[in-house]
Amino acid sequence: QVQLVESGGGLVQAGGSLRLSCAASVSIFSLDVMRWYRQAPGKQRELVAAISRAASTTYVDSVKGRFTLSRDNAKNTVYLQMNSLKPEDTAVYLCHAKVSVFDYWGQGTQVTVSS
Numbered sequence: 290q291v292q293l294v295e296s297g298g299g300l301v302q303a304g305g306s307l308r309l310s311c312a313a314s315v316s317i318f319s320l321d322v323m324r325w326y327r328q329a330p331g332k333q334r335e336l337v338a339a340i341s342r343a344a345s346t347t348y349v350d351s352v353k354g355r356f357t358l359s360r361d362n363a364k365n366t367v368y369l370q371m372n373s374l375k376p377e378d379t380a381v382y383l384c385h386a387k388v389s390v391f392d393y394w395g396q397g398t399q400v401t402v403s404s
Contacts, residue, residue, distance in 0.1 A: 291315050291393040293384045298398030301374055305402070309369040311384030311395060318342060318362045320386045325358065325369050327380035327400075337382070340367060352378075374402045 292314035301307055309325070317323060324339040338348045338358040346358045357370040371378065379402050384395040 291320075291386055291388060291391075293386060293393055293395035295382065295384050295395040295398040298382060298400045300401045300403065303375055303402055303404050305374050306370070306372045307374065307400060309371065309382055309398060309400070311367045311369075313365045313367075313386065315365065316362070317360060317365045317367065317386075320388065322387070323360065323367050324385040325367075326383045326385055327378075328383065328397075329380040332380075334383075335380075338369060371400070374400075376402045376404045378402050 294312045295309060297307060297309040299307060322339050322341050325337045326334050327337050328334040337352055338356055340346045340358045340360050344360060348356060355373045360367045381397040381399050383397045386393045
């Protein structure tokens with residue numbers, strides 16, 4: 290069983306920054322890949338970024354150059370630094386991990402970017 294707890298969301302003006310955190314109840318070094326998804330009202334859930342155990346990262350094109358995903362194995366936490374935020378980044382952001390065939394999700398944290 291893996292518990293994921295997100296934090297760091299909030300309301301920010303366009304051009305601002307937020308840092309999201311995802312704290313895991315297990316050693317994240319045991320998790321191959323951790324991912325951040327987002328879901329906006331009326332839209333499908335979208336994969337935003339992923340980080341491997343070796344700290345290799347991938348990003349959806351719309352956030353490249355603005356978002357940075359990192360991990361702190363000692364704190365069992367991954368961080369999503371979001372800069373130059375745009376109104377279209379408004380969504381609930383969810384942390385995800387997969388162990389074997391089991392998917393684990395956090396409760397989500399709301400990010401709202403005002404224009």
